[in-house]
Structures are given as C-alpha cells and as structure tokens.
Amino acid sequence: MSSESELPFGEPELLAPAPAQQWEYAPLSADQVRWYWYKAAFSPVGLRSLPVVPHRGDLWRYCEADSLRLEEDYRASEAELEREWWDEQAAVARGEWECSDVALPSDWSAFLTASATATPAASTAGAPSPTPVRSGAYEVSLARRLMSPCYWPEAAHRVLRGTWFAEKAAGEWVPLTTALAEQVEGFYRSAVWDPVKGRLESFASPPLRAARCELAVSGERPLEALFASSEEAWL
Known part of the structure; x- marks a missing residue:
C-alpha cells in the first residue's frame, strides 16, 4: 500500500464564481412611507414658494398609526389622487389654481357651511372620504392634501x-416634496448607476463614481442627484 495519498483521476474541477446578484426594484411598503404636515397655515399664494427640500423645523410628523392609515387610504385611490395632484401642480405653475373655500381661523360661518356640505360634495364627486387623524380631532383630504x-x-x-429623504445635517433627515421625490424615484427605478447604461462619472467632492441626473425644479437653483449605487445617492 502506497504511503502517498492517491489523487482523483483527471484535472481538479475549478468552481465557477457565483454570478453577481442582479438588482431588482422593490416599491416601498405602506409602513415604510411617512406622512407629515406643515406647521404654517395653508396659503394658496404660498404654494409656489414652498422649498422642494423643506426645513425640518417646518414640519410635524404624524404618528405611525396615522401615517399608515393615510398611506393605506392613499393607495386605495392612488391613480385618481395622483391625477388630481399633478393637475393641481400644473394649475399652480400657471398661476390659475385657487382654493377659496378653506375656513379661516375665526370664520365659524365658513366652517359650519363646509361641514354641512362636505359629505354630499365628496359623494357626488366620487372622491375618497377624508382620513381621520390625531385621535379624530382632524381629518385629511387626500385629494387636496389638506388637514x-x-x-x-x-x-x-x-x-x-x-x-x-435628504440628510440636511448629521442625523437630520427631511422628506422631499412630491414633485422632486417622483423624479428621484424615476431615476432610481431605472437603475441609472448600472455601468452598462454608460452614465457613470468621477466626482471629487464627494469622491465617488456616480450617475448625474438633472432634476426639474421650478423657481429655485438647479438641482442634481448623484446615484452611486442602489444604496448611495447624493442631492
């Protein structure tokens, strides 16, 4: 019996490297979306001047239960609500959008009139019912995005x-407005950072290779998003 170990017949088989896992787009679940309201009173005139990246101190965040309820109601009528939202944005951009039926702080007459006619009007138009929030003391019209x-x-x-969301300071994350978030989502969904798309550039600050994406922002300085990967993006 030979003292040397016997080798298997033929050349040793080399294991092929595992293929790189392909990235797949996964939409957010309802509990991953967060809803906020602006601290300042709503003003139709001020709609065009709202910053696309709000200041953290300008917003209050709904509790998790309210946020989930709002998101579930939103998804139940998403197509209709999205259409109304973009119609409103187009009207605001043209300076043609008005909202004269919002009750003023001390206007009991307007408040009582609106309360008496809100349900029939909503039923006639086929709009979703308002969503109760903050222990039922307030309600949100998702069609108008008003509380x-x-x-x-x-x-x-x-x-x-x-x-x-954008990190404006260390640990300070603020939500992007809908118009800006929709653009960022579109670039993310198309995986613009994929090398095969030929959009990667080298940047010195921050030092990375990323795809540069221009964002359409009305009335503000131009903005760009840099996508380095599915987990790293800069604004």
Missing part, C-alpha cells in the same frame, strides 16, 4: 407624503 379640524374653525395645513 383641517373637525370640530372648530382653524386654518388648514398642507400635508406631505414622504418617500425620499
């Missing part, structure tokens, strides 16, 4: 659906 009190006159507040 109003249920039992007393008070200025309405604009609400914001948070899907993309």
Whole structure:
C-alpha cells in the first residue's frame, strides 16, 4: 500500500464564481412611507414658494398609526389622487389654481357651511372620504392634501407624503416634496448607476463614481442627484 495519498483521476474541477446578484426594484411598503404636515397655515399664494427640500423645523410628523392609515387610504385611490395632484401642480405653475373655500381661523360661518356640505360634495364627486387623524380631532383630504379640524374653525395645513429623504445635517433627515421625490424615484427605478447604461462619472467632492441626473425644479437653483449605487445617492 502506497504511503502517498492517491489523487482523483483527471484535472481538479475549478468552481465557477457565483454570478453577481442582479438588482431588482422593490416599491416601498405602506409602513415604510411617512406622512407629515406643515406647521404654517395653508396659503394658496404660498404654494409656489414652498422649498422642494423643506426645513425640518417646518414640519410635524404624524404618528405611525396615522401615517399608515393615510398611506393605506392613499393607495386605495392612488391613480385618481395622483391625477388630481399633478393637475393641481400644473394649475399652480400657471398661476390659475385657487382654493377659496378653506375656513379661516375665526370664520365659524365658513366652517359650519363646509361641514354641512362636505359629505354630499365628496359623494357626488366620487372622491375618497377624508382620513381621520390625531385621535379624530382632524381629518385629511387626500385629494387636496389638506388637514383641517373637525370640530372648530382653524386654518388648514398642507400635508406631505414622504418617500425620499435628504440628510440636511448629521442625523437630520427631511422628506422631499412630491414633485422632486417622483423624479428621484424615476431615476432610481431605472437603475441609472448600472455601468452598462454608460452614465457613470468621477466626482471629487464627494469622491465617488456616480450617475448625474438633472432634476426639474421650478423657481429655485438647479438641482442634481448623484446615484452611486442602489444604496448611495447624493442631492
């Protein structure tokens, strides 16, 4: 019996490297979306001047239960709500959008009139019913993206659906406005950082290779998004 170990017949088989896992787009689940409302009273005149990247101090965040309820109601009528939202944005850009029926803080007459006619009007138009928030003291019209009190006159507040966020300071994340977030989402969904798309560039600050994407922003300085990977992006 030979003292040497016997080798298997033929050349040793080399294991092929595992193929790189292909990235697949996965939409956010309802509990990953966060909803906010602006602290300042709603003003139709001020709609065009809202910054596309809000200041953290300008917003309040809904609790998880309210945020989930808003998102579920939003998804139940998403196509209709999206259409109304973009129609509103187009009207605002043209300077033609008006919202004269929002009750003023001390306007009991307008508040009572709106309360008496809100349900029939919503039913006639086929719009979704308002979503109760903040223990039922307020309700949100998702079609108009406005939060109003249920039992007393008070200025309405604009609400914001948070899907993309920017880190304005260390640990300070703020949601992008819908118009900007939709553009970022479109680039993300198309995986612009994929080398085969030929969009990667080298940047010195921050030092990375990323795909540069121009964002359409009305009335503000131009913005760009840099996508380095599915997990790293800069604004």
